[in-house]
Amino acid sequence: MKLLSAVLIAASFFALPGCKKNDGTTTTTTTTTNFDPTKATLLKQGTFGGNMGYTVSGSAKLYDYQGKKYIYLENFTSSGGPDLKVYVATTATASQFVSLGALKSNSGNQAYEVANPPDFAVHNKILIWCQQFSVLFGQSTLQ
Amino acid sequence: MKKSILIITATFIFLHLNAQKTHLDKSASFTAAFGSSNFSASLAYQHLWKLGKKQKFGIGAGARLTSYFGSNQYFTTAPAKLTSGKAGPGVFFADDIVANVDSVLFKKAQLNALNVSVNFTYNVYKKITLGFNIDAIGFTFGAKQNGSYLANNGAGSATTAKPTSFNLLLISDNDLGSLNSEFYGQYQINNKWGVKAGFQFLFTEYTTDTKVQTTPDGQKNDRFRFKSSALSIGVTHKF
Numbered sequence: 001m002k003l004l005s006a007v008l009i010a011a012s013f014f015a016l017p018g019c020k021k022n023d024g025t026t027t028t029t030t031t032t033t034n035f036d037p038t039k040a041t042l043l044k045q046g047t048f049g050g051n052m053g054y055t056v057s058g059s060a061k062l063y064d065y066q067g068k069k070y071i072y073l074e075n076f077t078s079s080g081g082p083d084l085k086v087y088v089a090t091t092a093t094a095s096q097f098v099s100l101g102a103l104k105s106n107s108g109n110q111a112y113e114v115a116n117p118p119d120f121a122v123h124n125k126i127l128i129w130c131q132q133f134s135v136l137f138g139q140s141t142l143q
Numbered sequence: 144m145k146k147s148i149l150i151i152t153a154t155f156i157f158l159h160l161n162a163q164k165t166h167l168d169k170s171a172s173f174t175a176a177f178g179s180s181n182f183s184a185s186l187a188y189q190h191l192w193k194l195g196k197k198q199k200f201g202i203g204a205g206a207r208l209t210s211y212f213g214s215n216q217y218f219t220t221a222p223a224k225l226t227s228g229k230a231g232p233g234v235f236f237a238d239d240i241v242a243n244v245d246s247v248l249f250k251k252a253q254l255n256a257l258n259v260s261v262n263f264t265y266n267v268y269k270k271i272t273l274g275f276n277i278d279a280i281g282f283t284f285g286a287k288q289n290g291s292y293l294a295n296n297g298a299g300s301a302t303t304a305k306p307t308s309f310n311l312l313l314i315s316d317n318d319l320g321s322l323n324s325e326f327y328g329q330y331q332i333n334n335k336w337g338v339k340a341g342f343q344f345l346f347t348e349y350t351t352d353t354k355v356q357t358t359p360d361g362q363k364n365d366r367f368r369f370k371s372s373a374l375s376i377g378v379t380h381k382f
Contacts, residue, residue: 087299099297116296132215134250134291 035111037072040065044120044142048128051092054079056138060126069114071100071126077107083132086112089125092139096123103128166193168201169382174325176343178373181213181252183345185323185377189262189276201264206257207278209323211347213252218290218367220244220356221348223316225364234316243358247290247302247351247367254285254306254347256321270331274339277324279312283348292355304349307366316368321347325375337379345371 040063050056058076062069071088078084084106089097100112120142128137168191176183189205223230226244227237258281264274285306292302310320327341347369354363 093301094291094299095301097299099293099299101297116298118298131248131291131293134215134248 035063035065035070035072035113037061037063037074037111040070043069044124046126046140046142048076048126048138048140050079050138051136054081054137056128060140060142062120062142069117069120071112071114073110073112073126076105076110078103078128078137080106081130081135081137083130084137085129085131087125087127087129088114088118088120088123089127089129090122092125092127092136094127094129094134094136097127098123099131166198167191168193168203170379171382172339172377172379174339174343174375174377176345176373176375178343178371180216181211181369181371181373183209183211183323183343183371183373185209187260187276189260191262191264197266199266201262201266201272201274203262203264205260205262205276207260207276207323209256209258209278209321209345211252211254211256211321211345213249213347213369213371215248215250216252216369217246217248217293218252218347218349218369219246220364221316221366221368222364225358225362226316230317232314234314242295243362245292245294245356245364247292247304247349247355249288249290249304249349251288252347252349252369253288254283254321254349256283256306256310256323256347257281258310258322260323264329272329272331272337274327274329274341275325277312278310278322281310281320282308283310283321284308287352288349290349290351292351294356300355302351302353302355304351304367307348307350318346319348321345327375327377329379335381337381339375339377339379341375343371343373343375345373347371 044062048056056078059074061072084103086100087097104110124142126140171188174185187207191201191203194200223234226239227234258278262276283306287305293299307320324344327339329339331337351365354365356364
């Protein structure tokens with residue numbers, strides 16, 4: 001029995017993933033802010049529309065405030081869903097995107113700092129995206 | 144690596160030369176494993192040499208085909224030199240370098256790995272056996288899948304990937320490709336048939352069509368791994 005135990009312990013050394021901290025999810029660089037749109041410069045804006053039966057309404061606005069870029073969701077409402085994220089993307093299929101993190105609320109005004117701003121001429125779509133199941137809930141095109 | 148091959152080869156030559164003293168079991172098994180958002184089915188065939196006076200201990204080799212099915216899973220950066228900053232046995236105890244661990248989210252993952260396996264058993268009682276087996280080397284095939292690459296800094300892009308074709312057991316994150324392993328207990332119903340239950344640890348790996356990941360220090364990567372643990376049940380048949 002001792003021999004078996006030794007073999008199993010030795011074999012598990014090769015087989016097991018190891019004692020590591022990793023939950024397999026990504027992190028984002030978005031930070032919580034007390035953003036005030038009345039003090040910022042509006043650069044672009046668009047209106048949300050829903051997709052495939054999901055209801056998303058309100059507007060998305062791109063602001064510049066003291067050199068930092070913010071996406072501001074105004075009078076916003078969205079259908080509930082799992083793992084909803086806010087993406088700044090090039091297309092509605094999220095072929096290239098920057099994640100601003102989890103949707104903070106299904107309704108109301110909310111601001112997201114864009115820590116690594118992309119080229120908003122190309123990344124001109126704001127997506128409400130169910131990340132886990134790769135489903136578009138709604139989008140707004142910044143103009 | 145060469146030493147390991149020599150040791151394994153010498154062991155099996157020794158076992159063959161001492162065939163009169165040992166008893167050879169040939170068996171096949173079918174195993175199903177159920178994890179979180181994943182399922183796998185395995186077909187295996189093994190030769191097991193029973194050792195010792197009472198022939199309680201068994202060691203052997205075989206082949207195993209594992210088919211893996213997963214949905215909505217995050218495959219994370221695979222190479223040990225990126226996840227741990229080093230290779231070798233030390234990776235087993237090293238924490239992940241979070242800044243180097245990105246992921247690819249696959250809506251659907253399906254691959255099939257055919258590997259040579261190494262098997263160990265111990266007869267606890269006449270009809271009850273404890274066992275461990277692990278894939279050592281082989282290859283994987285499967286269809287290309289669409290995924291979404293997600294970097295640590297929030298950037299991402301759509302990508303495509305295919306199963307990493309070559310599998311090789313090394314140590315922990317140094318492993319390459321898709322490798323299955325199993326701890327189990329087996330009950331022998333009669334001379335031919337047995338049932339078993341246990342835990343399965345399965346590494347599955349995809350390689351993206353382009354090196355989608357660039358780490359903060361500029362290293363490129365296209366290999367992403369999912370580690371699943373699952374409860375397994377199965378049937379065995381002796382020949």
